[in-house]
Amino acid sequence: MSLRGLRWGLAAAGSALLSACNTVQSALAPVADESRAIVRVWDLMLWICGPMYLLVLLALGYALWRNRGNGHGRASERTLWFGLLGFTVLTAGLLTVLTAQSYVQDRRLHAPVSDPVNVRITAKQWWWQVEYLDADPSKQFTTANELHLPVDRPARIELRSADVIHSLWIPVLNGKEDLIPGHANTITMTPRKVGRYRGQCAEFCGLQHANMALDVRIDDAAGFAAWQAHQRTPAATPTTPSAIAGRNDFTAMACAMCHAIDGTDAGGVVGPNLTHLASRHRLAAGALPLDRGTLETWILDPQRHKPGTNMPAVPLQPQQLSDITDYLMTLN
């Protein structure tokens, strides 16, 4: 039975691996109340199901071993019936324990929260529109593909879909919740650890389902406040000649049909809001890291990096391309 050995070995190696090198998108590296509650369920499951599995296989192995050499194994039917009864009762009991644990932890996921950060995430093929809601409209702002949350404060996220069904999944914070046309779902998460994490669309949503990631940042209270304040400001006005040319091109050309940059004439609502593009860390919903080079190649031919994305390759003169890139890189 070296195989089961191998399997458990693999399992151990695997968990070691994942705790070692992936803490940004692992369900077993929880940093929020909700995800920790879920890991409690996981632990109990492992401790009950693992031994049960071994028990069954040992019983099977023994049944074969004791009858080796064709010796007839004996046990009266009556004993067997008692055994069956006992086994059934045991199974039922363990399942009851698991159901109870599952129910208790599920309650935590839906516990009401006080004074949450209110965010509305709208999923679109294939990116996330992130709106920070506020009683005071002037304090609301919109960004994309990057979610900032303060540590030790619950966040209440409204989930909307603009086209097909998507599913918001940030494993380190909470389980997933679907974004469904015509349905208003919400999910709450209470981060407990500052850091940068990763979320991803978990419901198959078409050609670029694979490249629909969400960059998640848990900031300390001060950092979050600063970030918010900055995001509320309109876009920086370009100073260098190339950036100025770039802005003029941007607003005059196809770009402005889809993208908005607050404080300019560009008011498109089809694509991501670029007001503070340069302050983000990833491009095209996580498809690329964000720096001047990647941004330029992205604008040059989006279909090469994200085949099927709705952003077209706008024909540009080399000069225009570099101007626009310069301008966008000033939008921090």
Next chain:
Amino acid sequence: MSRAESVVGDLSELPDYNFGSTSLGWWGTIGFMLIEGMGFVLAIGAYYYLLPYESAWPPEQSPPSLLWGTLFTAVAIASEIPNAWIKRRAKNYDLPAVRFGLVLMTLVGVVLLGLRAMEFTALNVRWDQNAYGSIVWALMALHTLHMATDTFDSGVLGAIAWLKKFDGRKFSDVADNAMYWHFIVWSWVVLYVVVYWTPRWM
């Protein structure tokens, strides 16, 4: 070469047909009634699943007009009388009665299909206007499909009764056909309440 056999009985005296659960025709009919019944149940389920998604039911239209639907229901229920009669006659191997009855049932079916056509004109909603219209049309179409098939069956059986040798096996087919017509009629009565009266009670 199979193993040694010991003869313990003889079957040659058994009948070569039967009515009910010792005839395969009966099992076939039951099976397909179960399948189609399940289809109706789920479609009705979908109807009531969609209902709460609208503030009013029907959303903007007025409910289906009662005239044709009610007329259809009346005729359908009335048709149970000849239907039960033909089933009884079939069990008595009364060929003339069965011949006459099958023709009658076929005609009834044709008349009902005519009435059904009128019903579709009086639903007051198109299938592509909203989900309400879609599900109403779906329920009606589903039932019409099954009614049309059974009418066709009766027609074919009738033709066989007039043109071909009609043995006991065929009589039991007639009985099964009558059983299927019960299903058509009573499943409709349920659908009638759903399609015509739910909107009025909502």
Next chain:
Amino acid sequence: MSSRFPSEVARAAVITIALVAVLAGCERERREYHSSPTSTAQPHSRLSGLQPGDMLTTPVDPVGLHYENNAYHIAQGGRLFRWFNCNGCHGNGGGAIGPALMDAQWRYGGRIDQIHASILEGRPNGMPSWRGKMTDQEAWQLAAYVRALSGNVRKDAAPSRREGMEATPPLTRVPSQPPRAGDDSAQTVPAP
């Protein structure tokens, strides 16, 4: 051993089909992300339907056919039609400030290349020129969708009802209305 027959039958079928596939291919279904061949010649559609002598016709831009036969491009066109707010003037094709697009009336030609030109070049009395505001491919996709609005589309490529509030009937059920008025647009694109 008849049990081997079906597998052989299936295999044979698959092979023949593969050949068919190689020969035919399925223009209708291709998802083209990278921008396809764009038209070089801009057809100058006349501003008047009147013309001395016999009706003079310019050939259809083959690029147009390419877009017109592709379900994916037509669907993308429908998306752009909403995103670029064509509804603002053309009211879901029913017409408002701008002319209706669901009828057989075409002032500047109902051929796809003519519509493509109308979008990019603009037309008198209000239709702005979108050249530079959208890519050539997007214009072609829009043009293909606009033709579908009046049923001028192969039925197996036409989009059906769309998600959301229903403004137009499903284009699969719009009766085909070949362009009537307008100049050489009377000659419609032959459906392959």
Next chain:
Amino acid sequence: MATSDSTIESQRERGREALLRTWSDRPGFMGWLTTVDHKRVGRRYIATALVFFVIAGILAMLMRIQLSQPENNFLGPDRYNQMFSMHGSMMMFLFAVPVMEAVAVYIVPLMVGARNISFPRLNAFSYWIYLFGGIMILAAFLLDVGPEAGWTGYVPLSSSDFSAGKRTDFWAQMITFTEVAALCIAVELVATILAMRAPGMTLRRIPLFAWSMLIVSLMVIFAMPAVMLSSSFLISDRLVGTQFYNAGEGGDPLLWQHLFWFFGHPEVYIIFMPALGMISSIVETFSRRPIFGYTAMVLALVATGFLAFGLWVHHMFATGLPPLGNSFYTAASMMIAIPSGVQIFCWIATLWTGKPIITVPLLFVLGFFALFVLGGMTGVMVASVPLDLQVHDTYFVVAHFHYVLIGGAVFPLMGALYFWFPKFTGRMLSEALGRLQFWLFFIGFNVTFFPMHILGLMGMPRRVYTYPSGLGWDLPNMIASLGSWVIAGSVLVFAFNVFYALRAGRPAGDNPWGAPTLEWATLSPPPPYNFEEMPVVRGSEPLWPLDTDLPVMTGLAKDKREALLTTSTDALPATRWAMPDPSIWPLWSALALTVLFVWSIFSPWGVVWGAIPLAVVLTVWFWPKRSEPSLGGGE
């Protein structure tokens, strides 16, 4: 004395010749097209299903190549999406369900001692419909019109707005094809098991495989209408603009998920409960004792059948349904582990108290224990709402259902094929090659699918055509991709084993394994009439002890096709039922229906006009003909 023996013997000989004349198919290709023999139909059903299995497997290999390393460019997103959609759809609709029903079509009538399946022509019709449906979807796929929204086809992604063209229509129509085929077989099996059992085979003596097929057939009858309804709604949404799933016009995308999973969850049990029956046959045969706890086993099967319909919501925990309702479905989903546990216990107890002989069929059953129980454990995990919210739609779930479906269904199926191959063909498969195949399959399977548990927990969603490096996903994916080649190897070994056995396999006697059920009481392969005289059953293991005579009842006609119908509970002889002769009309009807289905993909009028030829051929099918006196065609 000797003379009388010889006269009896010659009488039997003449009887056999008469039966052969009556029950044989027409010679040649025509006979192949017109046969209504459940054994020939069953054999070709199995063969076709295995071909589809191989094709779907090749698609899986290609996907594994694409995923073997991050940011791979072997397949583009469009191709990849079509491939995983095809893989899922083919495995579920064209392989798993059909192959199980196919084995039943062959075995069940023999097992209950019948001359043929209850509705032989419907059976042939079912096969043709299934074949044409499969060919249609493959053709569509090769023409770039393959499904692209996954085997679950969730709306609105599968709506015409987001799946332009005809791809999804072909997929939905393929479902209609396969469901029609499956429903026909379900009705046949129910009728066969409840009305055609050998005299004396009371409900308490029905072999467990027949029991499981009876329950599976009933589940098919109650589950499949749901998916037929949902796919019809989808097609009409896409074709004539109905609004069932359009949230903007009072419809709801979740209606699809409810209907689909009301079918989709029982579907899993429809696939794996036949396997339970196969396991019981194999375990009983090779532990040389009756299955322990027969009653408990039957009750467990029935309980599973019922519970399976109460679980569908556990595929929808992430859609935001009311939490309390979800907890209810958690409880129900966990409960289904109890009947499974009961059966596992009974099998182990049977081995425990028997004389187990480890042959290849039993080897595959042992593999089943190791894999299915693990899949069952992860099943308990995904039943828990909070845990499911993490692993749902990740590779953890991919691992889970492959352990349940391959470990729980394909391993027993392999065992069953080794077990019944002698009956199918009269020849034995090689044990040595069998063991080689088993170990390749077992090792390859674990290497491929175990790492997926880890991938899922590490946050890798399913249905992604590529993934970034640096998330710790690279190594497990590479391991999984390598493992898939080992599985491919085992399939090749199996193919060779079959090929070799058909030509040079050791001839098998009537009952090479010394098994207790009736299918082993006749020749291998069985004659067209299955049994010379109707066998009579006096216990739950009719052929044990092996050296006793087989009690039979004589008197069924030998000069025309007759089968014996018995009462449903006590199996008392009731009717000598005339069975239909070979006919070409099931094939024509299947073709007519195929035309209707394919036509309706392109125009709703296809349903109307296509119905006319269909009605014509069906009428001819049922019209009494001279060629079939027993059906009242004669004068």
